[in-house]
Amino acid sequence: MIIAINEYSDIPIYLQIRNQIVLGISDGRLQPGEQLPTVRGLAEEMGVNSMTVNKAYQLLKQEGYIYTDRRNGAKVREQLNFSPELSEESREALQRVISEAKIRGITKEDFCKICGKFYE
């Protein structure tokens, strides 16, 4: 799986890494149980500080997307047991996007189409 990072984005790099990995899990590019690179390995390859990658991994672990153990490093969780509802943060983000779409004049049908495309 390829991670694309924009160094000049307003979103912090650790959050970009987290978002990309979540995206990878959702679209199947990262399979359940798949091994992730070590914090050091990924930091060296990306050319960022180890703390940045560590922060992203900690967040992913906290959110339940990955698990880590000392011997095997980080892996994608085999079973993602989330309740079928969005987190408060995601709701807020979605609301923001919908508001923006409304202001731009995107109809509900078009918006749902876009959502459907991404969902698939």
Add this chain to the structure above:
Amino acid sequence: MSVLSIIFMVGCYPIIFLMYFMFRNMRNKNGYCFGATLSKELKNDPAIDAIDMEYRKRLKRDFIILGIIPFVALFIPYISIEFTIWMIWILVICFYPMVLYAKANAQVQELKRERGWEQASEISYTDLKIASIPRKVKFLTFFPTLLLSVVPVVVSYVLFPDEGFVAIRICMITFAACTWMFYGFAVLTDKQKMAVICDDSDTNMNFARAKKQIWKNFWLTCAWINTGFIWFVLVGMYFRHQAMAIIIWGCVAYGIVVMLIALKLVKKINELNRKYESKRTVVDSATDDSHWYYGMMYYNPKDTHVMVENRMGTGTAMNMATGVGKGMYIVAFLCLLIIPVTSIWMIMLDFTPMKTEVVDDTIVCTHLSVEYEIPLEEIESYKVITEMPEVTKVAGNGMDDICSGTFEIYREGMFEAFYNPQNDLFIKIITEEETYYISGIDDAQTQKIIEKLEK
């Protein structure tokens, strides 16, 4: 033809072919066009055609002219001038193609701006599979060669402890340091970011793995050859009298072998790039044009990599924003500075006449500065000789018309030299502390010293 000419012809002339083949095709190297990011379609634009044609034409024409210059140097009777020509030639051969490349890069950038082609983005791609590849360079792989590079230095101290081998020992220590440096470069190359060439992780991983393997093998081979050369020098020390000559010719052979290995590396990397060129769909723009000065110097404070793949195709570039990168550039600059300094020093040596005279009951030997002062009262004995015995230089300079410094006569020991080897009259002076072999700039000047000594 002097020995220096042969050494340079054999050891340095092939650089011209290496540089020409390295810089010949820059239109499509690693997905870049003269170090600038351009899509495949834009690389075939007629404007790029024109830049490429002009670049190739100038490179070919100027390299043919540059190829003739060393042959002119063969007819120059002054060793210092010949040395200077060769040094300047090597510098020009190494840097001139970069100037042409930088010029072409500037033209492509200008074209991009004019036509509004592909605005630079700051997206950096990292393949998780590449990040999972274990490091190819391991200390244990290099350990035997690192250890064996140090052993001859230690052995030389035990077997040849006398001062006569100072210069050779410095040479050995320098080469041993190079073996360790090669290991350092191997680690840095192994840690450099590997390019993401397409969306398929397996392809990216195979490409990165192959490239890392090629680089590891290159540095390991260099380290072994270097270590082998140090052992060769140690063996050369047994032939005491001819040691320096053996080592100089060994250096020439070493240079040729390293150059052949470098050529092989260029060939392998080019083959690998060609093999994967059709699969290349992604051009990593994180290291985009704004971070690359003239398409070859990399400066990106946001990147922690010390070494990155360069855009010229084969080698690597140092990130000038890192401490190590800055340090390496300073070291490289200082190394380059040695060349003009050495050349000027050699010209001064060659064109400053030596002078030996008696001033206030002291024999004063002057060249660039006062080299020796021998008070007459300290002289225990002296002898006029008409032919110098065979000598070996320990430290100092041994040019065609002046030998000065510490020299050694086989089975007789070391002495301080200040004579013109072209003369027919020499004086061997023995004092309580030293033995000197001196002469004037010519026999007349030497004769005057002899007369003063007789009085």
